[in-house]
Amino acid sequence: MSFLRVNGLSARLKGAGHPILRGVSLSVAAGEVRGLVGESGAGKSMIGKAVLGILPKAVEVSGGEILLGGVDLLRLPPKERRARIGATCALIPQDPLTALNPSRRIAPQITDRLVDILGWDRGRALARAEELLAEVHIPDPARVLRAYPHELSGGMRQRILIASAFAAEPKLIVADEPTTALDVTVQKQVLKLIAEMQARHGTALLFVTHDLGVVSKVCDSLTVLYGGLVVEDTDVRSFFAGPAHAYSRALLAATPKYTDPQASLTPVPDAVIRDVQAEVAAADRRARHG
Amino acid sequence: MADARGMVKRKAGLKLWLSGGWLALVVLAALLAPWIAPQDPLAQDLFLGRMPPAWVSGAEPGYWLGTDSLGRDVLSRILHGARIALTVALVAGGITCLIGAALGLLAGFLRGWVDLAISRLIDIWMAFPPVLFSILLIAVLGPGLSSIVIAIVVIDWTRFARVVRAEAMAQGAMDYVASAQVAGRGRLSTMVTEILPNVLPTIVVLLTLEMGIAVIVEAILSFVNLSISTDDPTWGGMIAEGRTSVHQAWWVLVFPLVTLFLTVLAFSQLGEGLKDRFDPVLR
Numbered sequence: 001m002s003f004l005r006v007n008g009l010s011a012r013l014k015g016a017g018h019p020i021l022r023g024v025s026l027s028v029a030a031g032e033v034r035g036l037v038g039e040s041g042a043g044k045s046m047i048g049k050a051v052l053g054i055l056p057k058a059v060e061v062s063g064g065e066i067l068l069g070g071v072d073l074l075r076l077p078p079k080e081r082r083a084r085i086g087a088t089c090a091l092i093p094q095d096p097l098t099a100l101n102p103s104r105r106i107a108p109q110i111t112d113r114l115v116d117i118l119g120w121d122r123g124r125a126l127a128r129a130e131e132l133l134a135e136v137h138i139p140d141p142a143r144v145l146r147a148y149p150h151e152l153s154g155g156m157r158q159r160i161l162i163a164s165a166f167a168a169e170p171k172l173i174v175a176d177e178p179t180t181a182l183d184v185t186v187q188k189q190v191l192k193l194i195a196e197m198q199a200r201h202g203t204a205l206l207f208v209t210h211d212l213g214v215v216s217k218v219c220d221s222l223t224v225l226y227g228g229l230v231v232e233d234t235d236v237r238s239f240f241a242g243p244a245h246a247y248s249r250a251l252l253a254a255t256p257k258y259t260d261p262q263a264s265l266t267p268v269p270d271a272v273i274r275d276v277q278a279e280v281a282a283a284d285r286r287a288r289h290g
Numbered sequence: 291m292a293d294a295r296g297m298v299k300r301k302a303g304l305k306l307w308l309s310g311g312w313l314a315l316v317v318l319a320a321l322l323a324p325w326i327a328p329q330d331p332l333a334q335d336l337f338l339g340r341m342p343p344a345w346v347s348g349a350e351p352g353y354w355l356g357t358d359s360l361g362r363d364v365l366s367r368i369l370h371g372a373r374i375a376l377t378v379a380l381v382a383g384g385i386t387c388l389i390g391a392a393l394g395l396l397a398g399f400l401r402g403w404v405d406l407a408i409s410r411l412i413d414i415w416m417a418f419p420p421v422l423f424s425i426l427l428i429a430v431l432g433p434g435l436s437s438i439v440i441a442i443v444v445i446d447w448t449r450f451a452r453v454v455r456a457e458a459m460a461q462g463a464m465d466y467v468a469s470a471q472v473a474g475r476g477r478l479s480t481m482v483t484e485i486l487p488n489v490l491p492t493i494v495v496l497l498t499l500e501m502g503i504a505v506i507v508e509a510i511l512s513f514v515n516l517s518i519s520t521d522d523p524t525w526g527g528m529i530a531e532g533r534t535s536v537h538q539a540w541w542v543l544v545f546p547l548v549t550l551f552l553t554v555l556a557f558s559q560l561g562e563g564l565k566d567r568f569d570p571v572l573r
Contacts, residue, residue: 099465103487214463
């Protein structure tokens with residue numbers, strides 16, 4: 001059974017009512033790594049944020065359900081929802097530079113969740129934090145735990161965030177473009193590390209990214225979005241063998257090839273964009289007529 | 291980079307030492323005034339009116355900074371005036387900071403209707419001209435130390451609220467706040483453990499600035515005779531008196547003025563120095 005199942009999730013801007021998600025459905029089984037890809041503005045981050053209950057204030061969910069372990073989060077009172085998300089989910093954020101509190105040392109930022117969620121005492125949590133840092137290959141974990149975030153490099157901070165996400169053994173981790181803010185050499189290491197930690201802990205992963213290269217390396221399955229609409233939902237093997245949807249094919253063709261740096265970049269053709277936009281408009285019409 | 295950082299640190303150190311040193315002197319003066327003041331600050335002696343400071347010819351021994359037109363010792367009055375200045379700085383500054391920062395933090399982090407209500411209140415509040423507002427307040431409350439404190443708090447809380455709100459809003463958008471919320475932290479707990487420590491350096495700077503402002507406001511109100519009773523020595527009251535006789539006895543005006551100036555400057559520099567020193571991001 002899927003641990004996370006999103007059914008017909010719609011979201012829109014408050015006030016203006018502009019749709020952001022148009023009836024998105026997807027599921028993530030226990031231990032599965034699902035990629036969530038699309039251009040900027042396709043709504044891929046919004047899905048992750050909706051699942052974790054951290055949608056921006058200007059966005060509201062207008063329909064559908066988010067089943068976490070079989071319970072619809074959207075029907076729970078806020079307090080229970082927070083507790084349920086906290087106990088089973090974690091986030092690996094995009095920008096390691098703003099994802100750690102600059103005025104607190106590293107140790108409490110990791111141990112807080114062990115204390116809050118698992119009810120451990122500080123001593124035990126601290127020992128576990130040290131283990132976790134060693135697990136993400138940080139040399140001299142005891143020293144790093146005493147450091148402030150600004151004393152550490154971006155790559156180091158991203159490792160800490162990864163360790164911290166896995167700390168309370170969540171069932172699902174949402175990774176929101178975790179490598180976008182890093183430079184290319186560090187990206188590769190971080191990606192490898194996420195894959196390694198995921199395999200070791202057996203955690204389900206919702207991996208938000210715009211990089212199909214990343215998807216091919218870490219994901220089992222993927223969902224392609226355009227304008228808040230699911231365009232394709234498939235497993236990685238068949239996707240890279242040949243995507244079913246014209247937009248997915250164009251997206252795949254637009255990915256730069258590192259094997260052939262001389263080749264010019266292929267944009268997504270206008271005709272494909274027109275077709276997929278027509279699909280989005282059709283979805284809106286269906287939604288209006290119930 | 292390391293050089294620039296070192297220089298910032300050295301400069302911060304100097305700022306901190308000079309301003310801290312002066313304020314320590316003022317605090318000592320305030321605490322010890324009854325014992326170290328060479329004369330009774332209220333004692334009048336018309337035969338000793340407008341005596342110049344000790345290093346000018348014609349000075350009276352024992353009156354180091356001269357006397358005013360009523361023969362009261364300027365140095366003793368400055369020392370005693372430090373008590374009122376510091377009381378106002380600490381009490382008014384502290385209360386203003388507590389109220390303003392709390393409202394700003396709530397508005398900036400909780401947003402929504404709380405923000406709407408507090409922001410509109412700030413806008414309306416700031417539309418009143420502050421000096422008129424304070425004079426009006428004192429006129430209603432009657433002169434006295436507590437009226438001054440209330441006037442400062444009522445007028446200046448917006449200074450804190452505005453800045454802290456903006457800062458809390460900026461911090462609230464950071465990913466670490468999102469992470470704390472995913473981990474199931476409540477809103478208020480997140481505000482205190484995650485946001486407050488990051489806003490604190492700003493609050494400290496504002497607080498020291500506010501203390502300086504409180505000293506000035508007290509002086510202004512003394513100057514227009516709306517502070518505490520005119521007999522009690524206050525720096526503003528002394529400046530007001532000295533102004534009338536500046537051509538005959540400049541020292542009556544200049545010494546309290548310089549003291550006031552240095553104290554206000556020291557407060558603002560102390561804030562800057564503390565920020566440079568203790569802000570983990572700058573450090």
